[in-house]
Amino acid sequence: MSKLPESFYRRExxxxxARDLLNTVLHTHIDGHTCAAxxxxxxxxxxxxxxxxxxxxxxxxxxxxxxxxxGGHAYVYLIYGLYHLFNVVTHKQEEPYAVLIRAxxxxxGVDIMRERRNHPASPYKLTAGPGLLTRAxxxxxxxxxxxxxxxxxxxxxxxxxxxxxDMCSGPRIGVDYAGPDALLHRRFWLRNNPWVSKKA
Numbered sequence: 790m791s792k793l794p795e796s797f798y799r800r801e802x803x804x805x806x807a808r809d810l811l812n813t814v815l816h817t818h819i820d821g822h823t824c825a826a827x828x829x830x831x832x833x834x835x836x837x838x839x840x841x842x843x844x845x846x847x848x849x850x851x852x853x854x855x856x857x858x859x860g861g862h863a864y865v866y867l868i869y870g871l872y873h874l875f876n877v878v879t880h881k882q883e884e885p886y887a888v889l890i891r892a893x894x895x896x897x898g899v900d901i902m903r904e905r906r907n908h909p910a911s912p913y914k915l916t917a918g919p920g921l922l923t924r925a926x927x928x929x930x931x932x933x934x935x936x937x938x939x940x941x942x943x944x945x946x947x948x949x950x951x952x953x954x955d956m957c958s959g960p961r962i963g964v965d966y967a968g969p970d971a972l973l974h975r976r977f978w979l980r981n982n983p984w985v986s987k988k989a
Contacts, residue, residue, distance in 0.1 A: 790814065790945040790946050790947070790948055791945060791946055792938055792943050792944065792945055792946075793813065793937070793938075793943075793944045793945065793946060794938070795859070795860065795861040795938060797809070797861075798859075798860030798861035798877060798878065798879050798937070799859060799860040799861065799879070799880065799881055800860070800879065800880070801880055801881075801884075803833040803834065803835050803836075803879050803880065803886040803887070803888060804833045804835075804975060804977075806833070806877075806879050806888055807831040807832065807833035807888045807975070807977050808831075808956060808958075808977050810828050810831050810877065810888060810890070810944070811828055811829065811830075811831060811951045811956060811977060811978070811979055812827060812828065812829075812947040812949060812950055812951035812979065813827070813828050813944050813945065813946060813947050814826065814827055814828070814896065814944065814945045814946075814947060815827075815828055815890065815893055815926070815942075815943075815944050816942070816943050816944070816945060817926045817927055817928060817941065817942050818940055818941055819926070819927035819928070819941065819942075820927060822898055822901045822927065823897065823898055824895075824897055824898030824899075824901055824902055824925070824926050824927070825896045825897035825898065826893035826894055826895050826896055826897075826902075826916060826922065826925075826926065827893060827894040827896055827947070828890055828892075828893050828944075829892050829893060829894050829978060829979045829982045829984050829985055830890075830891035830892035830893075830976070830977070830978040830979070830982075830984075830985045830986055831888050831889065831890060831891060831976070831977050831978075832888065832889040832891055832961045832962070832975055832976045832977070833886075833888055833975040833976075833977075834876075834886065834887045834888070834889065834975070835886055835975070836880070836884055836885050836886045837885065839967075839970055840966075840967035840968055840969075840970040840971075841961060841964035841966075841967035841970050841971060841975075842885070842886075842887070843856065843866075843885075844856050844857070844885035849885075852866055852933075853885065855878065855933050855934045856878055856885035856886075856887055857882065857883050857884075857885050858878055858882060858934065859878075859880075859881055859882040860877075860878055860879040860880050860881065860886075861877075861878065861936060861937050861938060862878040862934055862935065862936055862937060863875065863876070863877070863878070863928075863932050863933060863934065863935050863936075863937055863942055864876040864877075864878050864887050864933055864934075865923070865928060865929065865930050865931075865932050865933040866930065866933070867930055868920070871920070872919070872920025872923070872924075873920065873923040873924070873928060873929045873930055874889060874919045874920060874923065875889075875890050875919065875922070875923050875926075875928050875932075876888060876889045876890065877890065877937065877944075889919060890919065890922065891918070891919045891922075891962075891976070891978075891985075891986050892916060892917050892918060892919070892922060892978070892984050892985050892986040893916045893922045893926075893984065894916070894982065894984040895912075895915055895916055895925070895984075899915075902915055902916065902925035902926065903915060903925075905924055905925050905926075905927060906921065906924055906925050913983045913984055915984075916984060917983075917984045917985065917986050918986040919986070928942065951979055954980075955979055955980050956977060956978075956979065956980070957977065957978050957979070957980050958974040958975075958976060958977050958978075959974055959976050960972050960973065960974060960975075960976060961973070961975050961976045962976065962986070962987060
């Protein structure tokens, strides 16, 4: 499998990218450990006109400035002072679009992931959530802004692309503040995959 090129991320349609990321493989090489996991759930955030997006209305802070970088960079932010959330920046420079990676299915380095997560009882709880998968893969805010074509965090094409019939969509989770935009079907997941963060 080969790394996803910059051109994959720099397309204009963030929803298409969010769907296309399903079944691709997220790799990390952090603290001397290499891990890999299949992406099974994503959410699309469509820039300055999307009330659920951090850059809505052109908002730009030290944290969100990463979103204005050209597609193909990592945007990682902290919520509740505990959870690091990993996003893939998309579109061209100055267009702050991104895809949140919500859940992944462990493939490689599972023992390392379990150790980082303090050995959860259920294998499906290991990476079934955006704050859980980053802990398992070793991703933190120190990684915000790094290119996704390097050797620390990268994504590879799937050897088994997801069929359209296996893809589901629905409203994003935890964005009720976004009003009508909270109802948009910008969350995508693989049907019947046990690692999806919330039962659809």
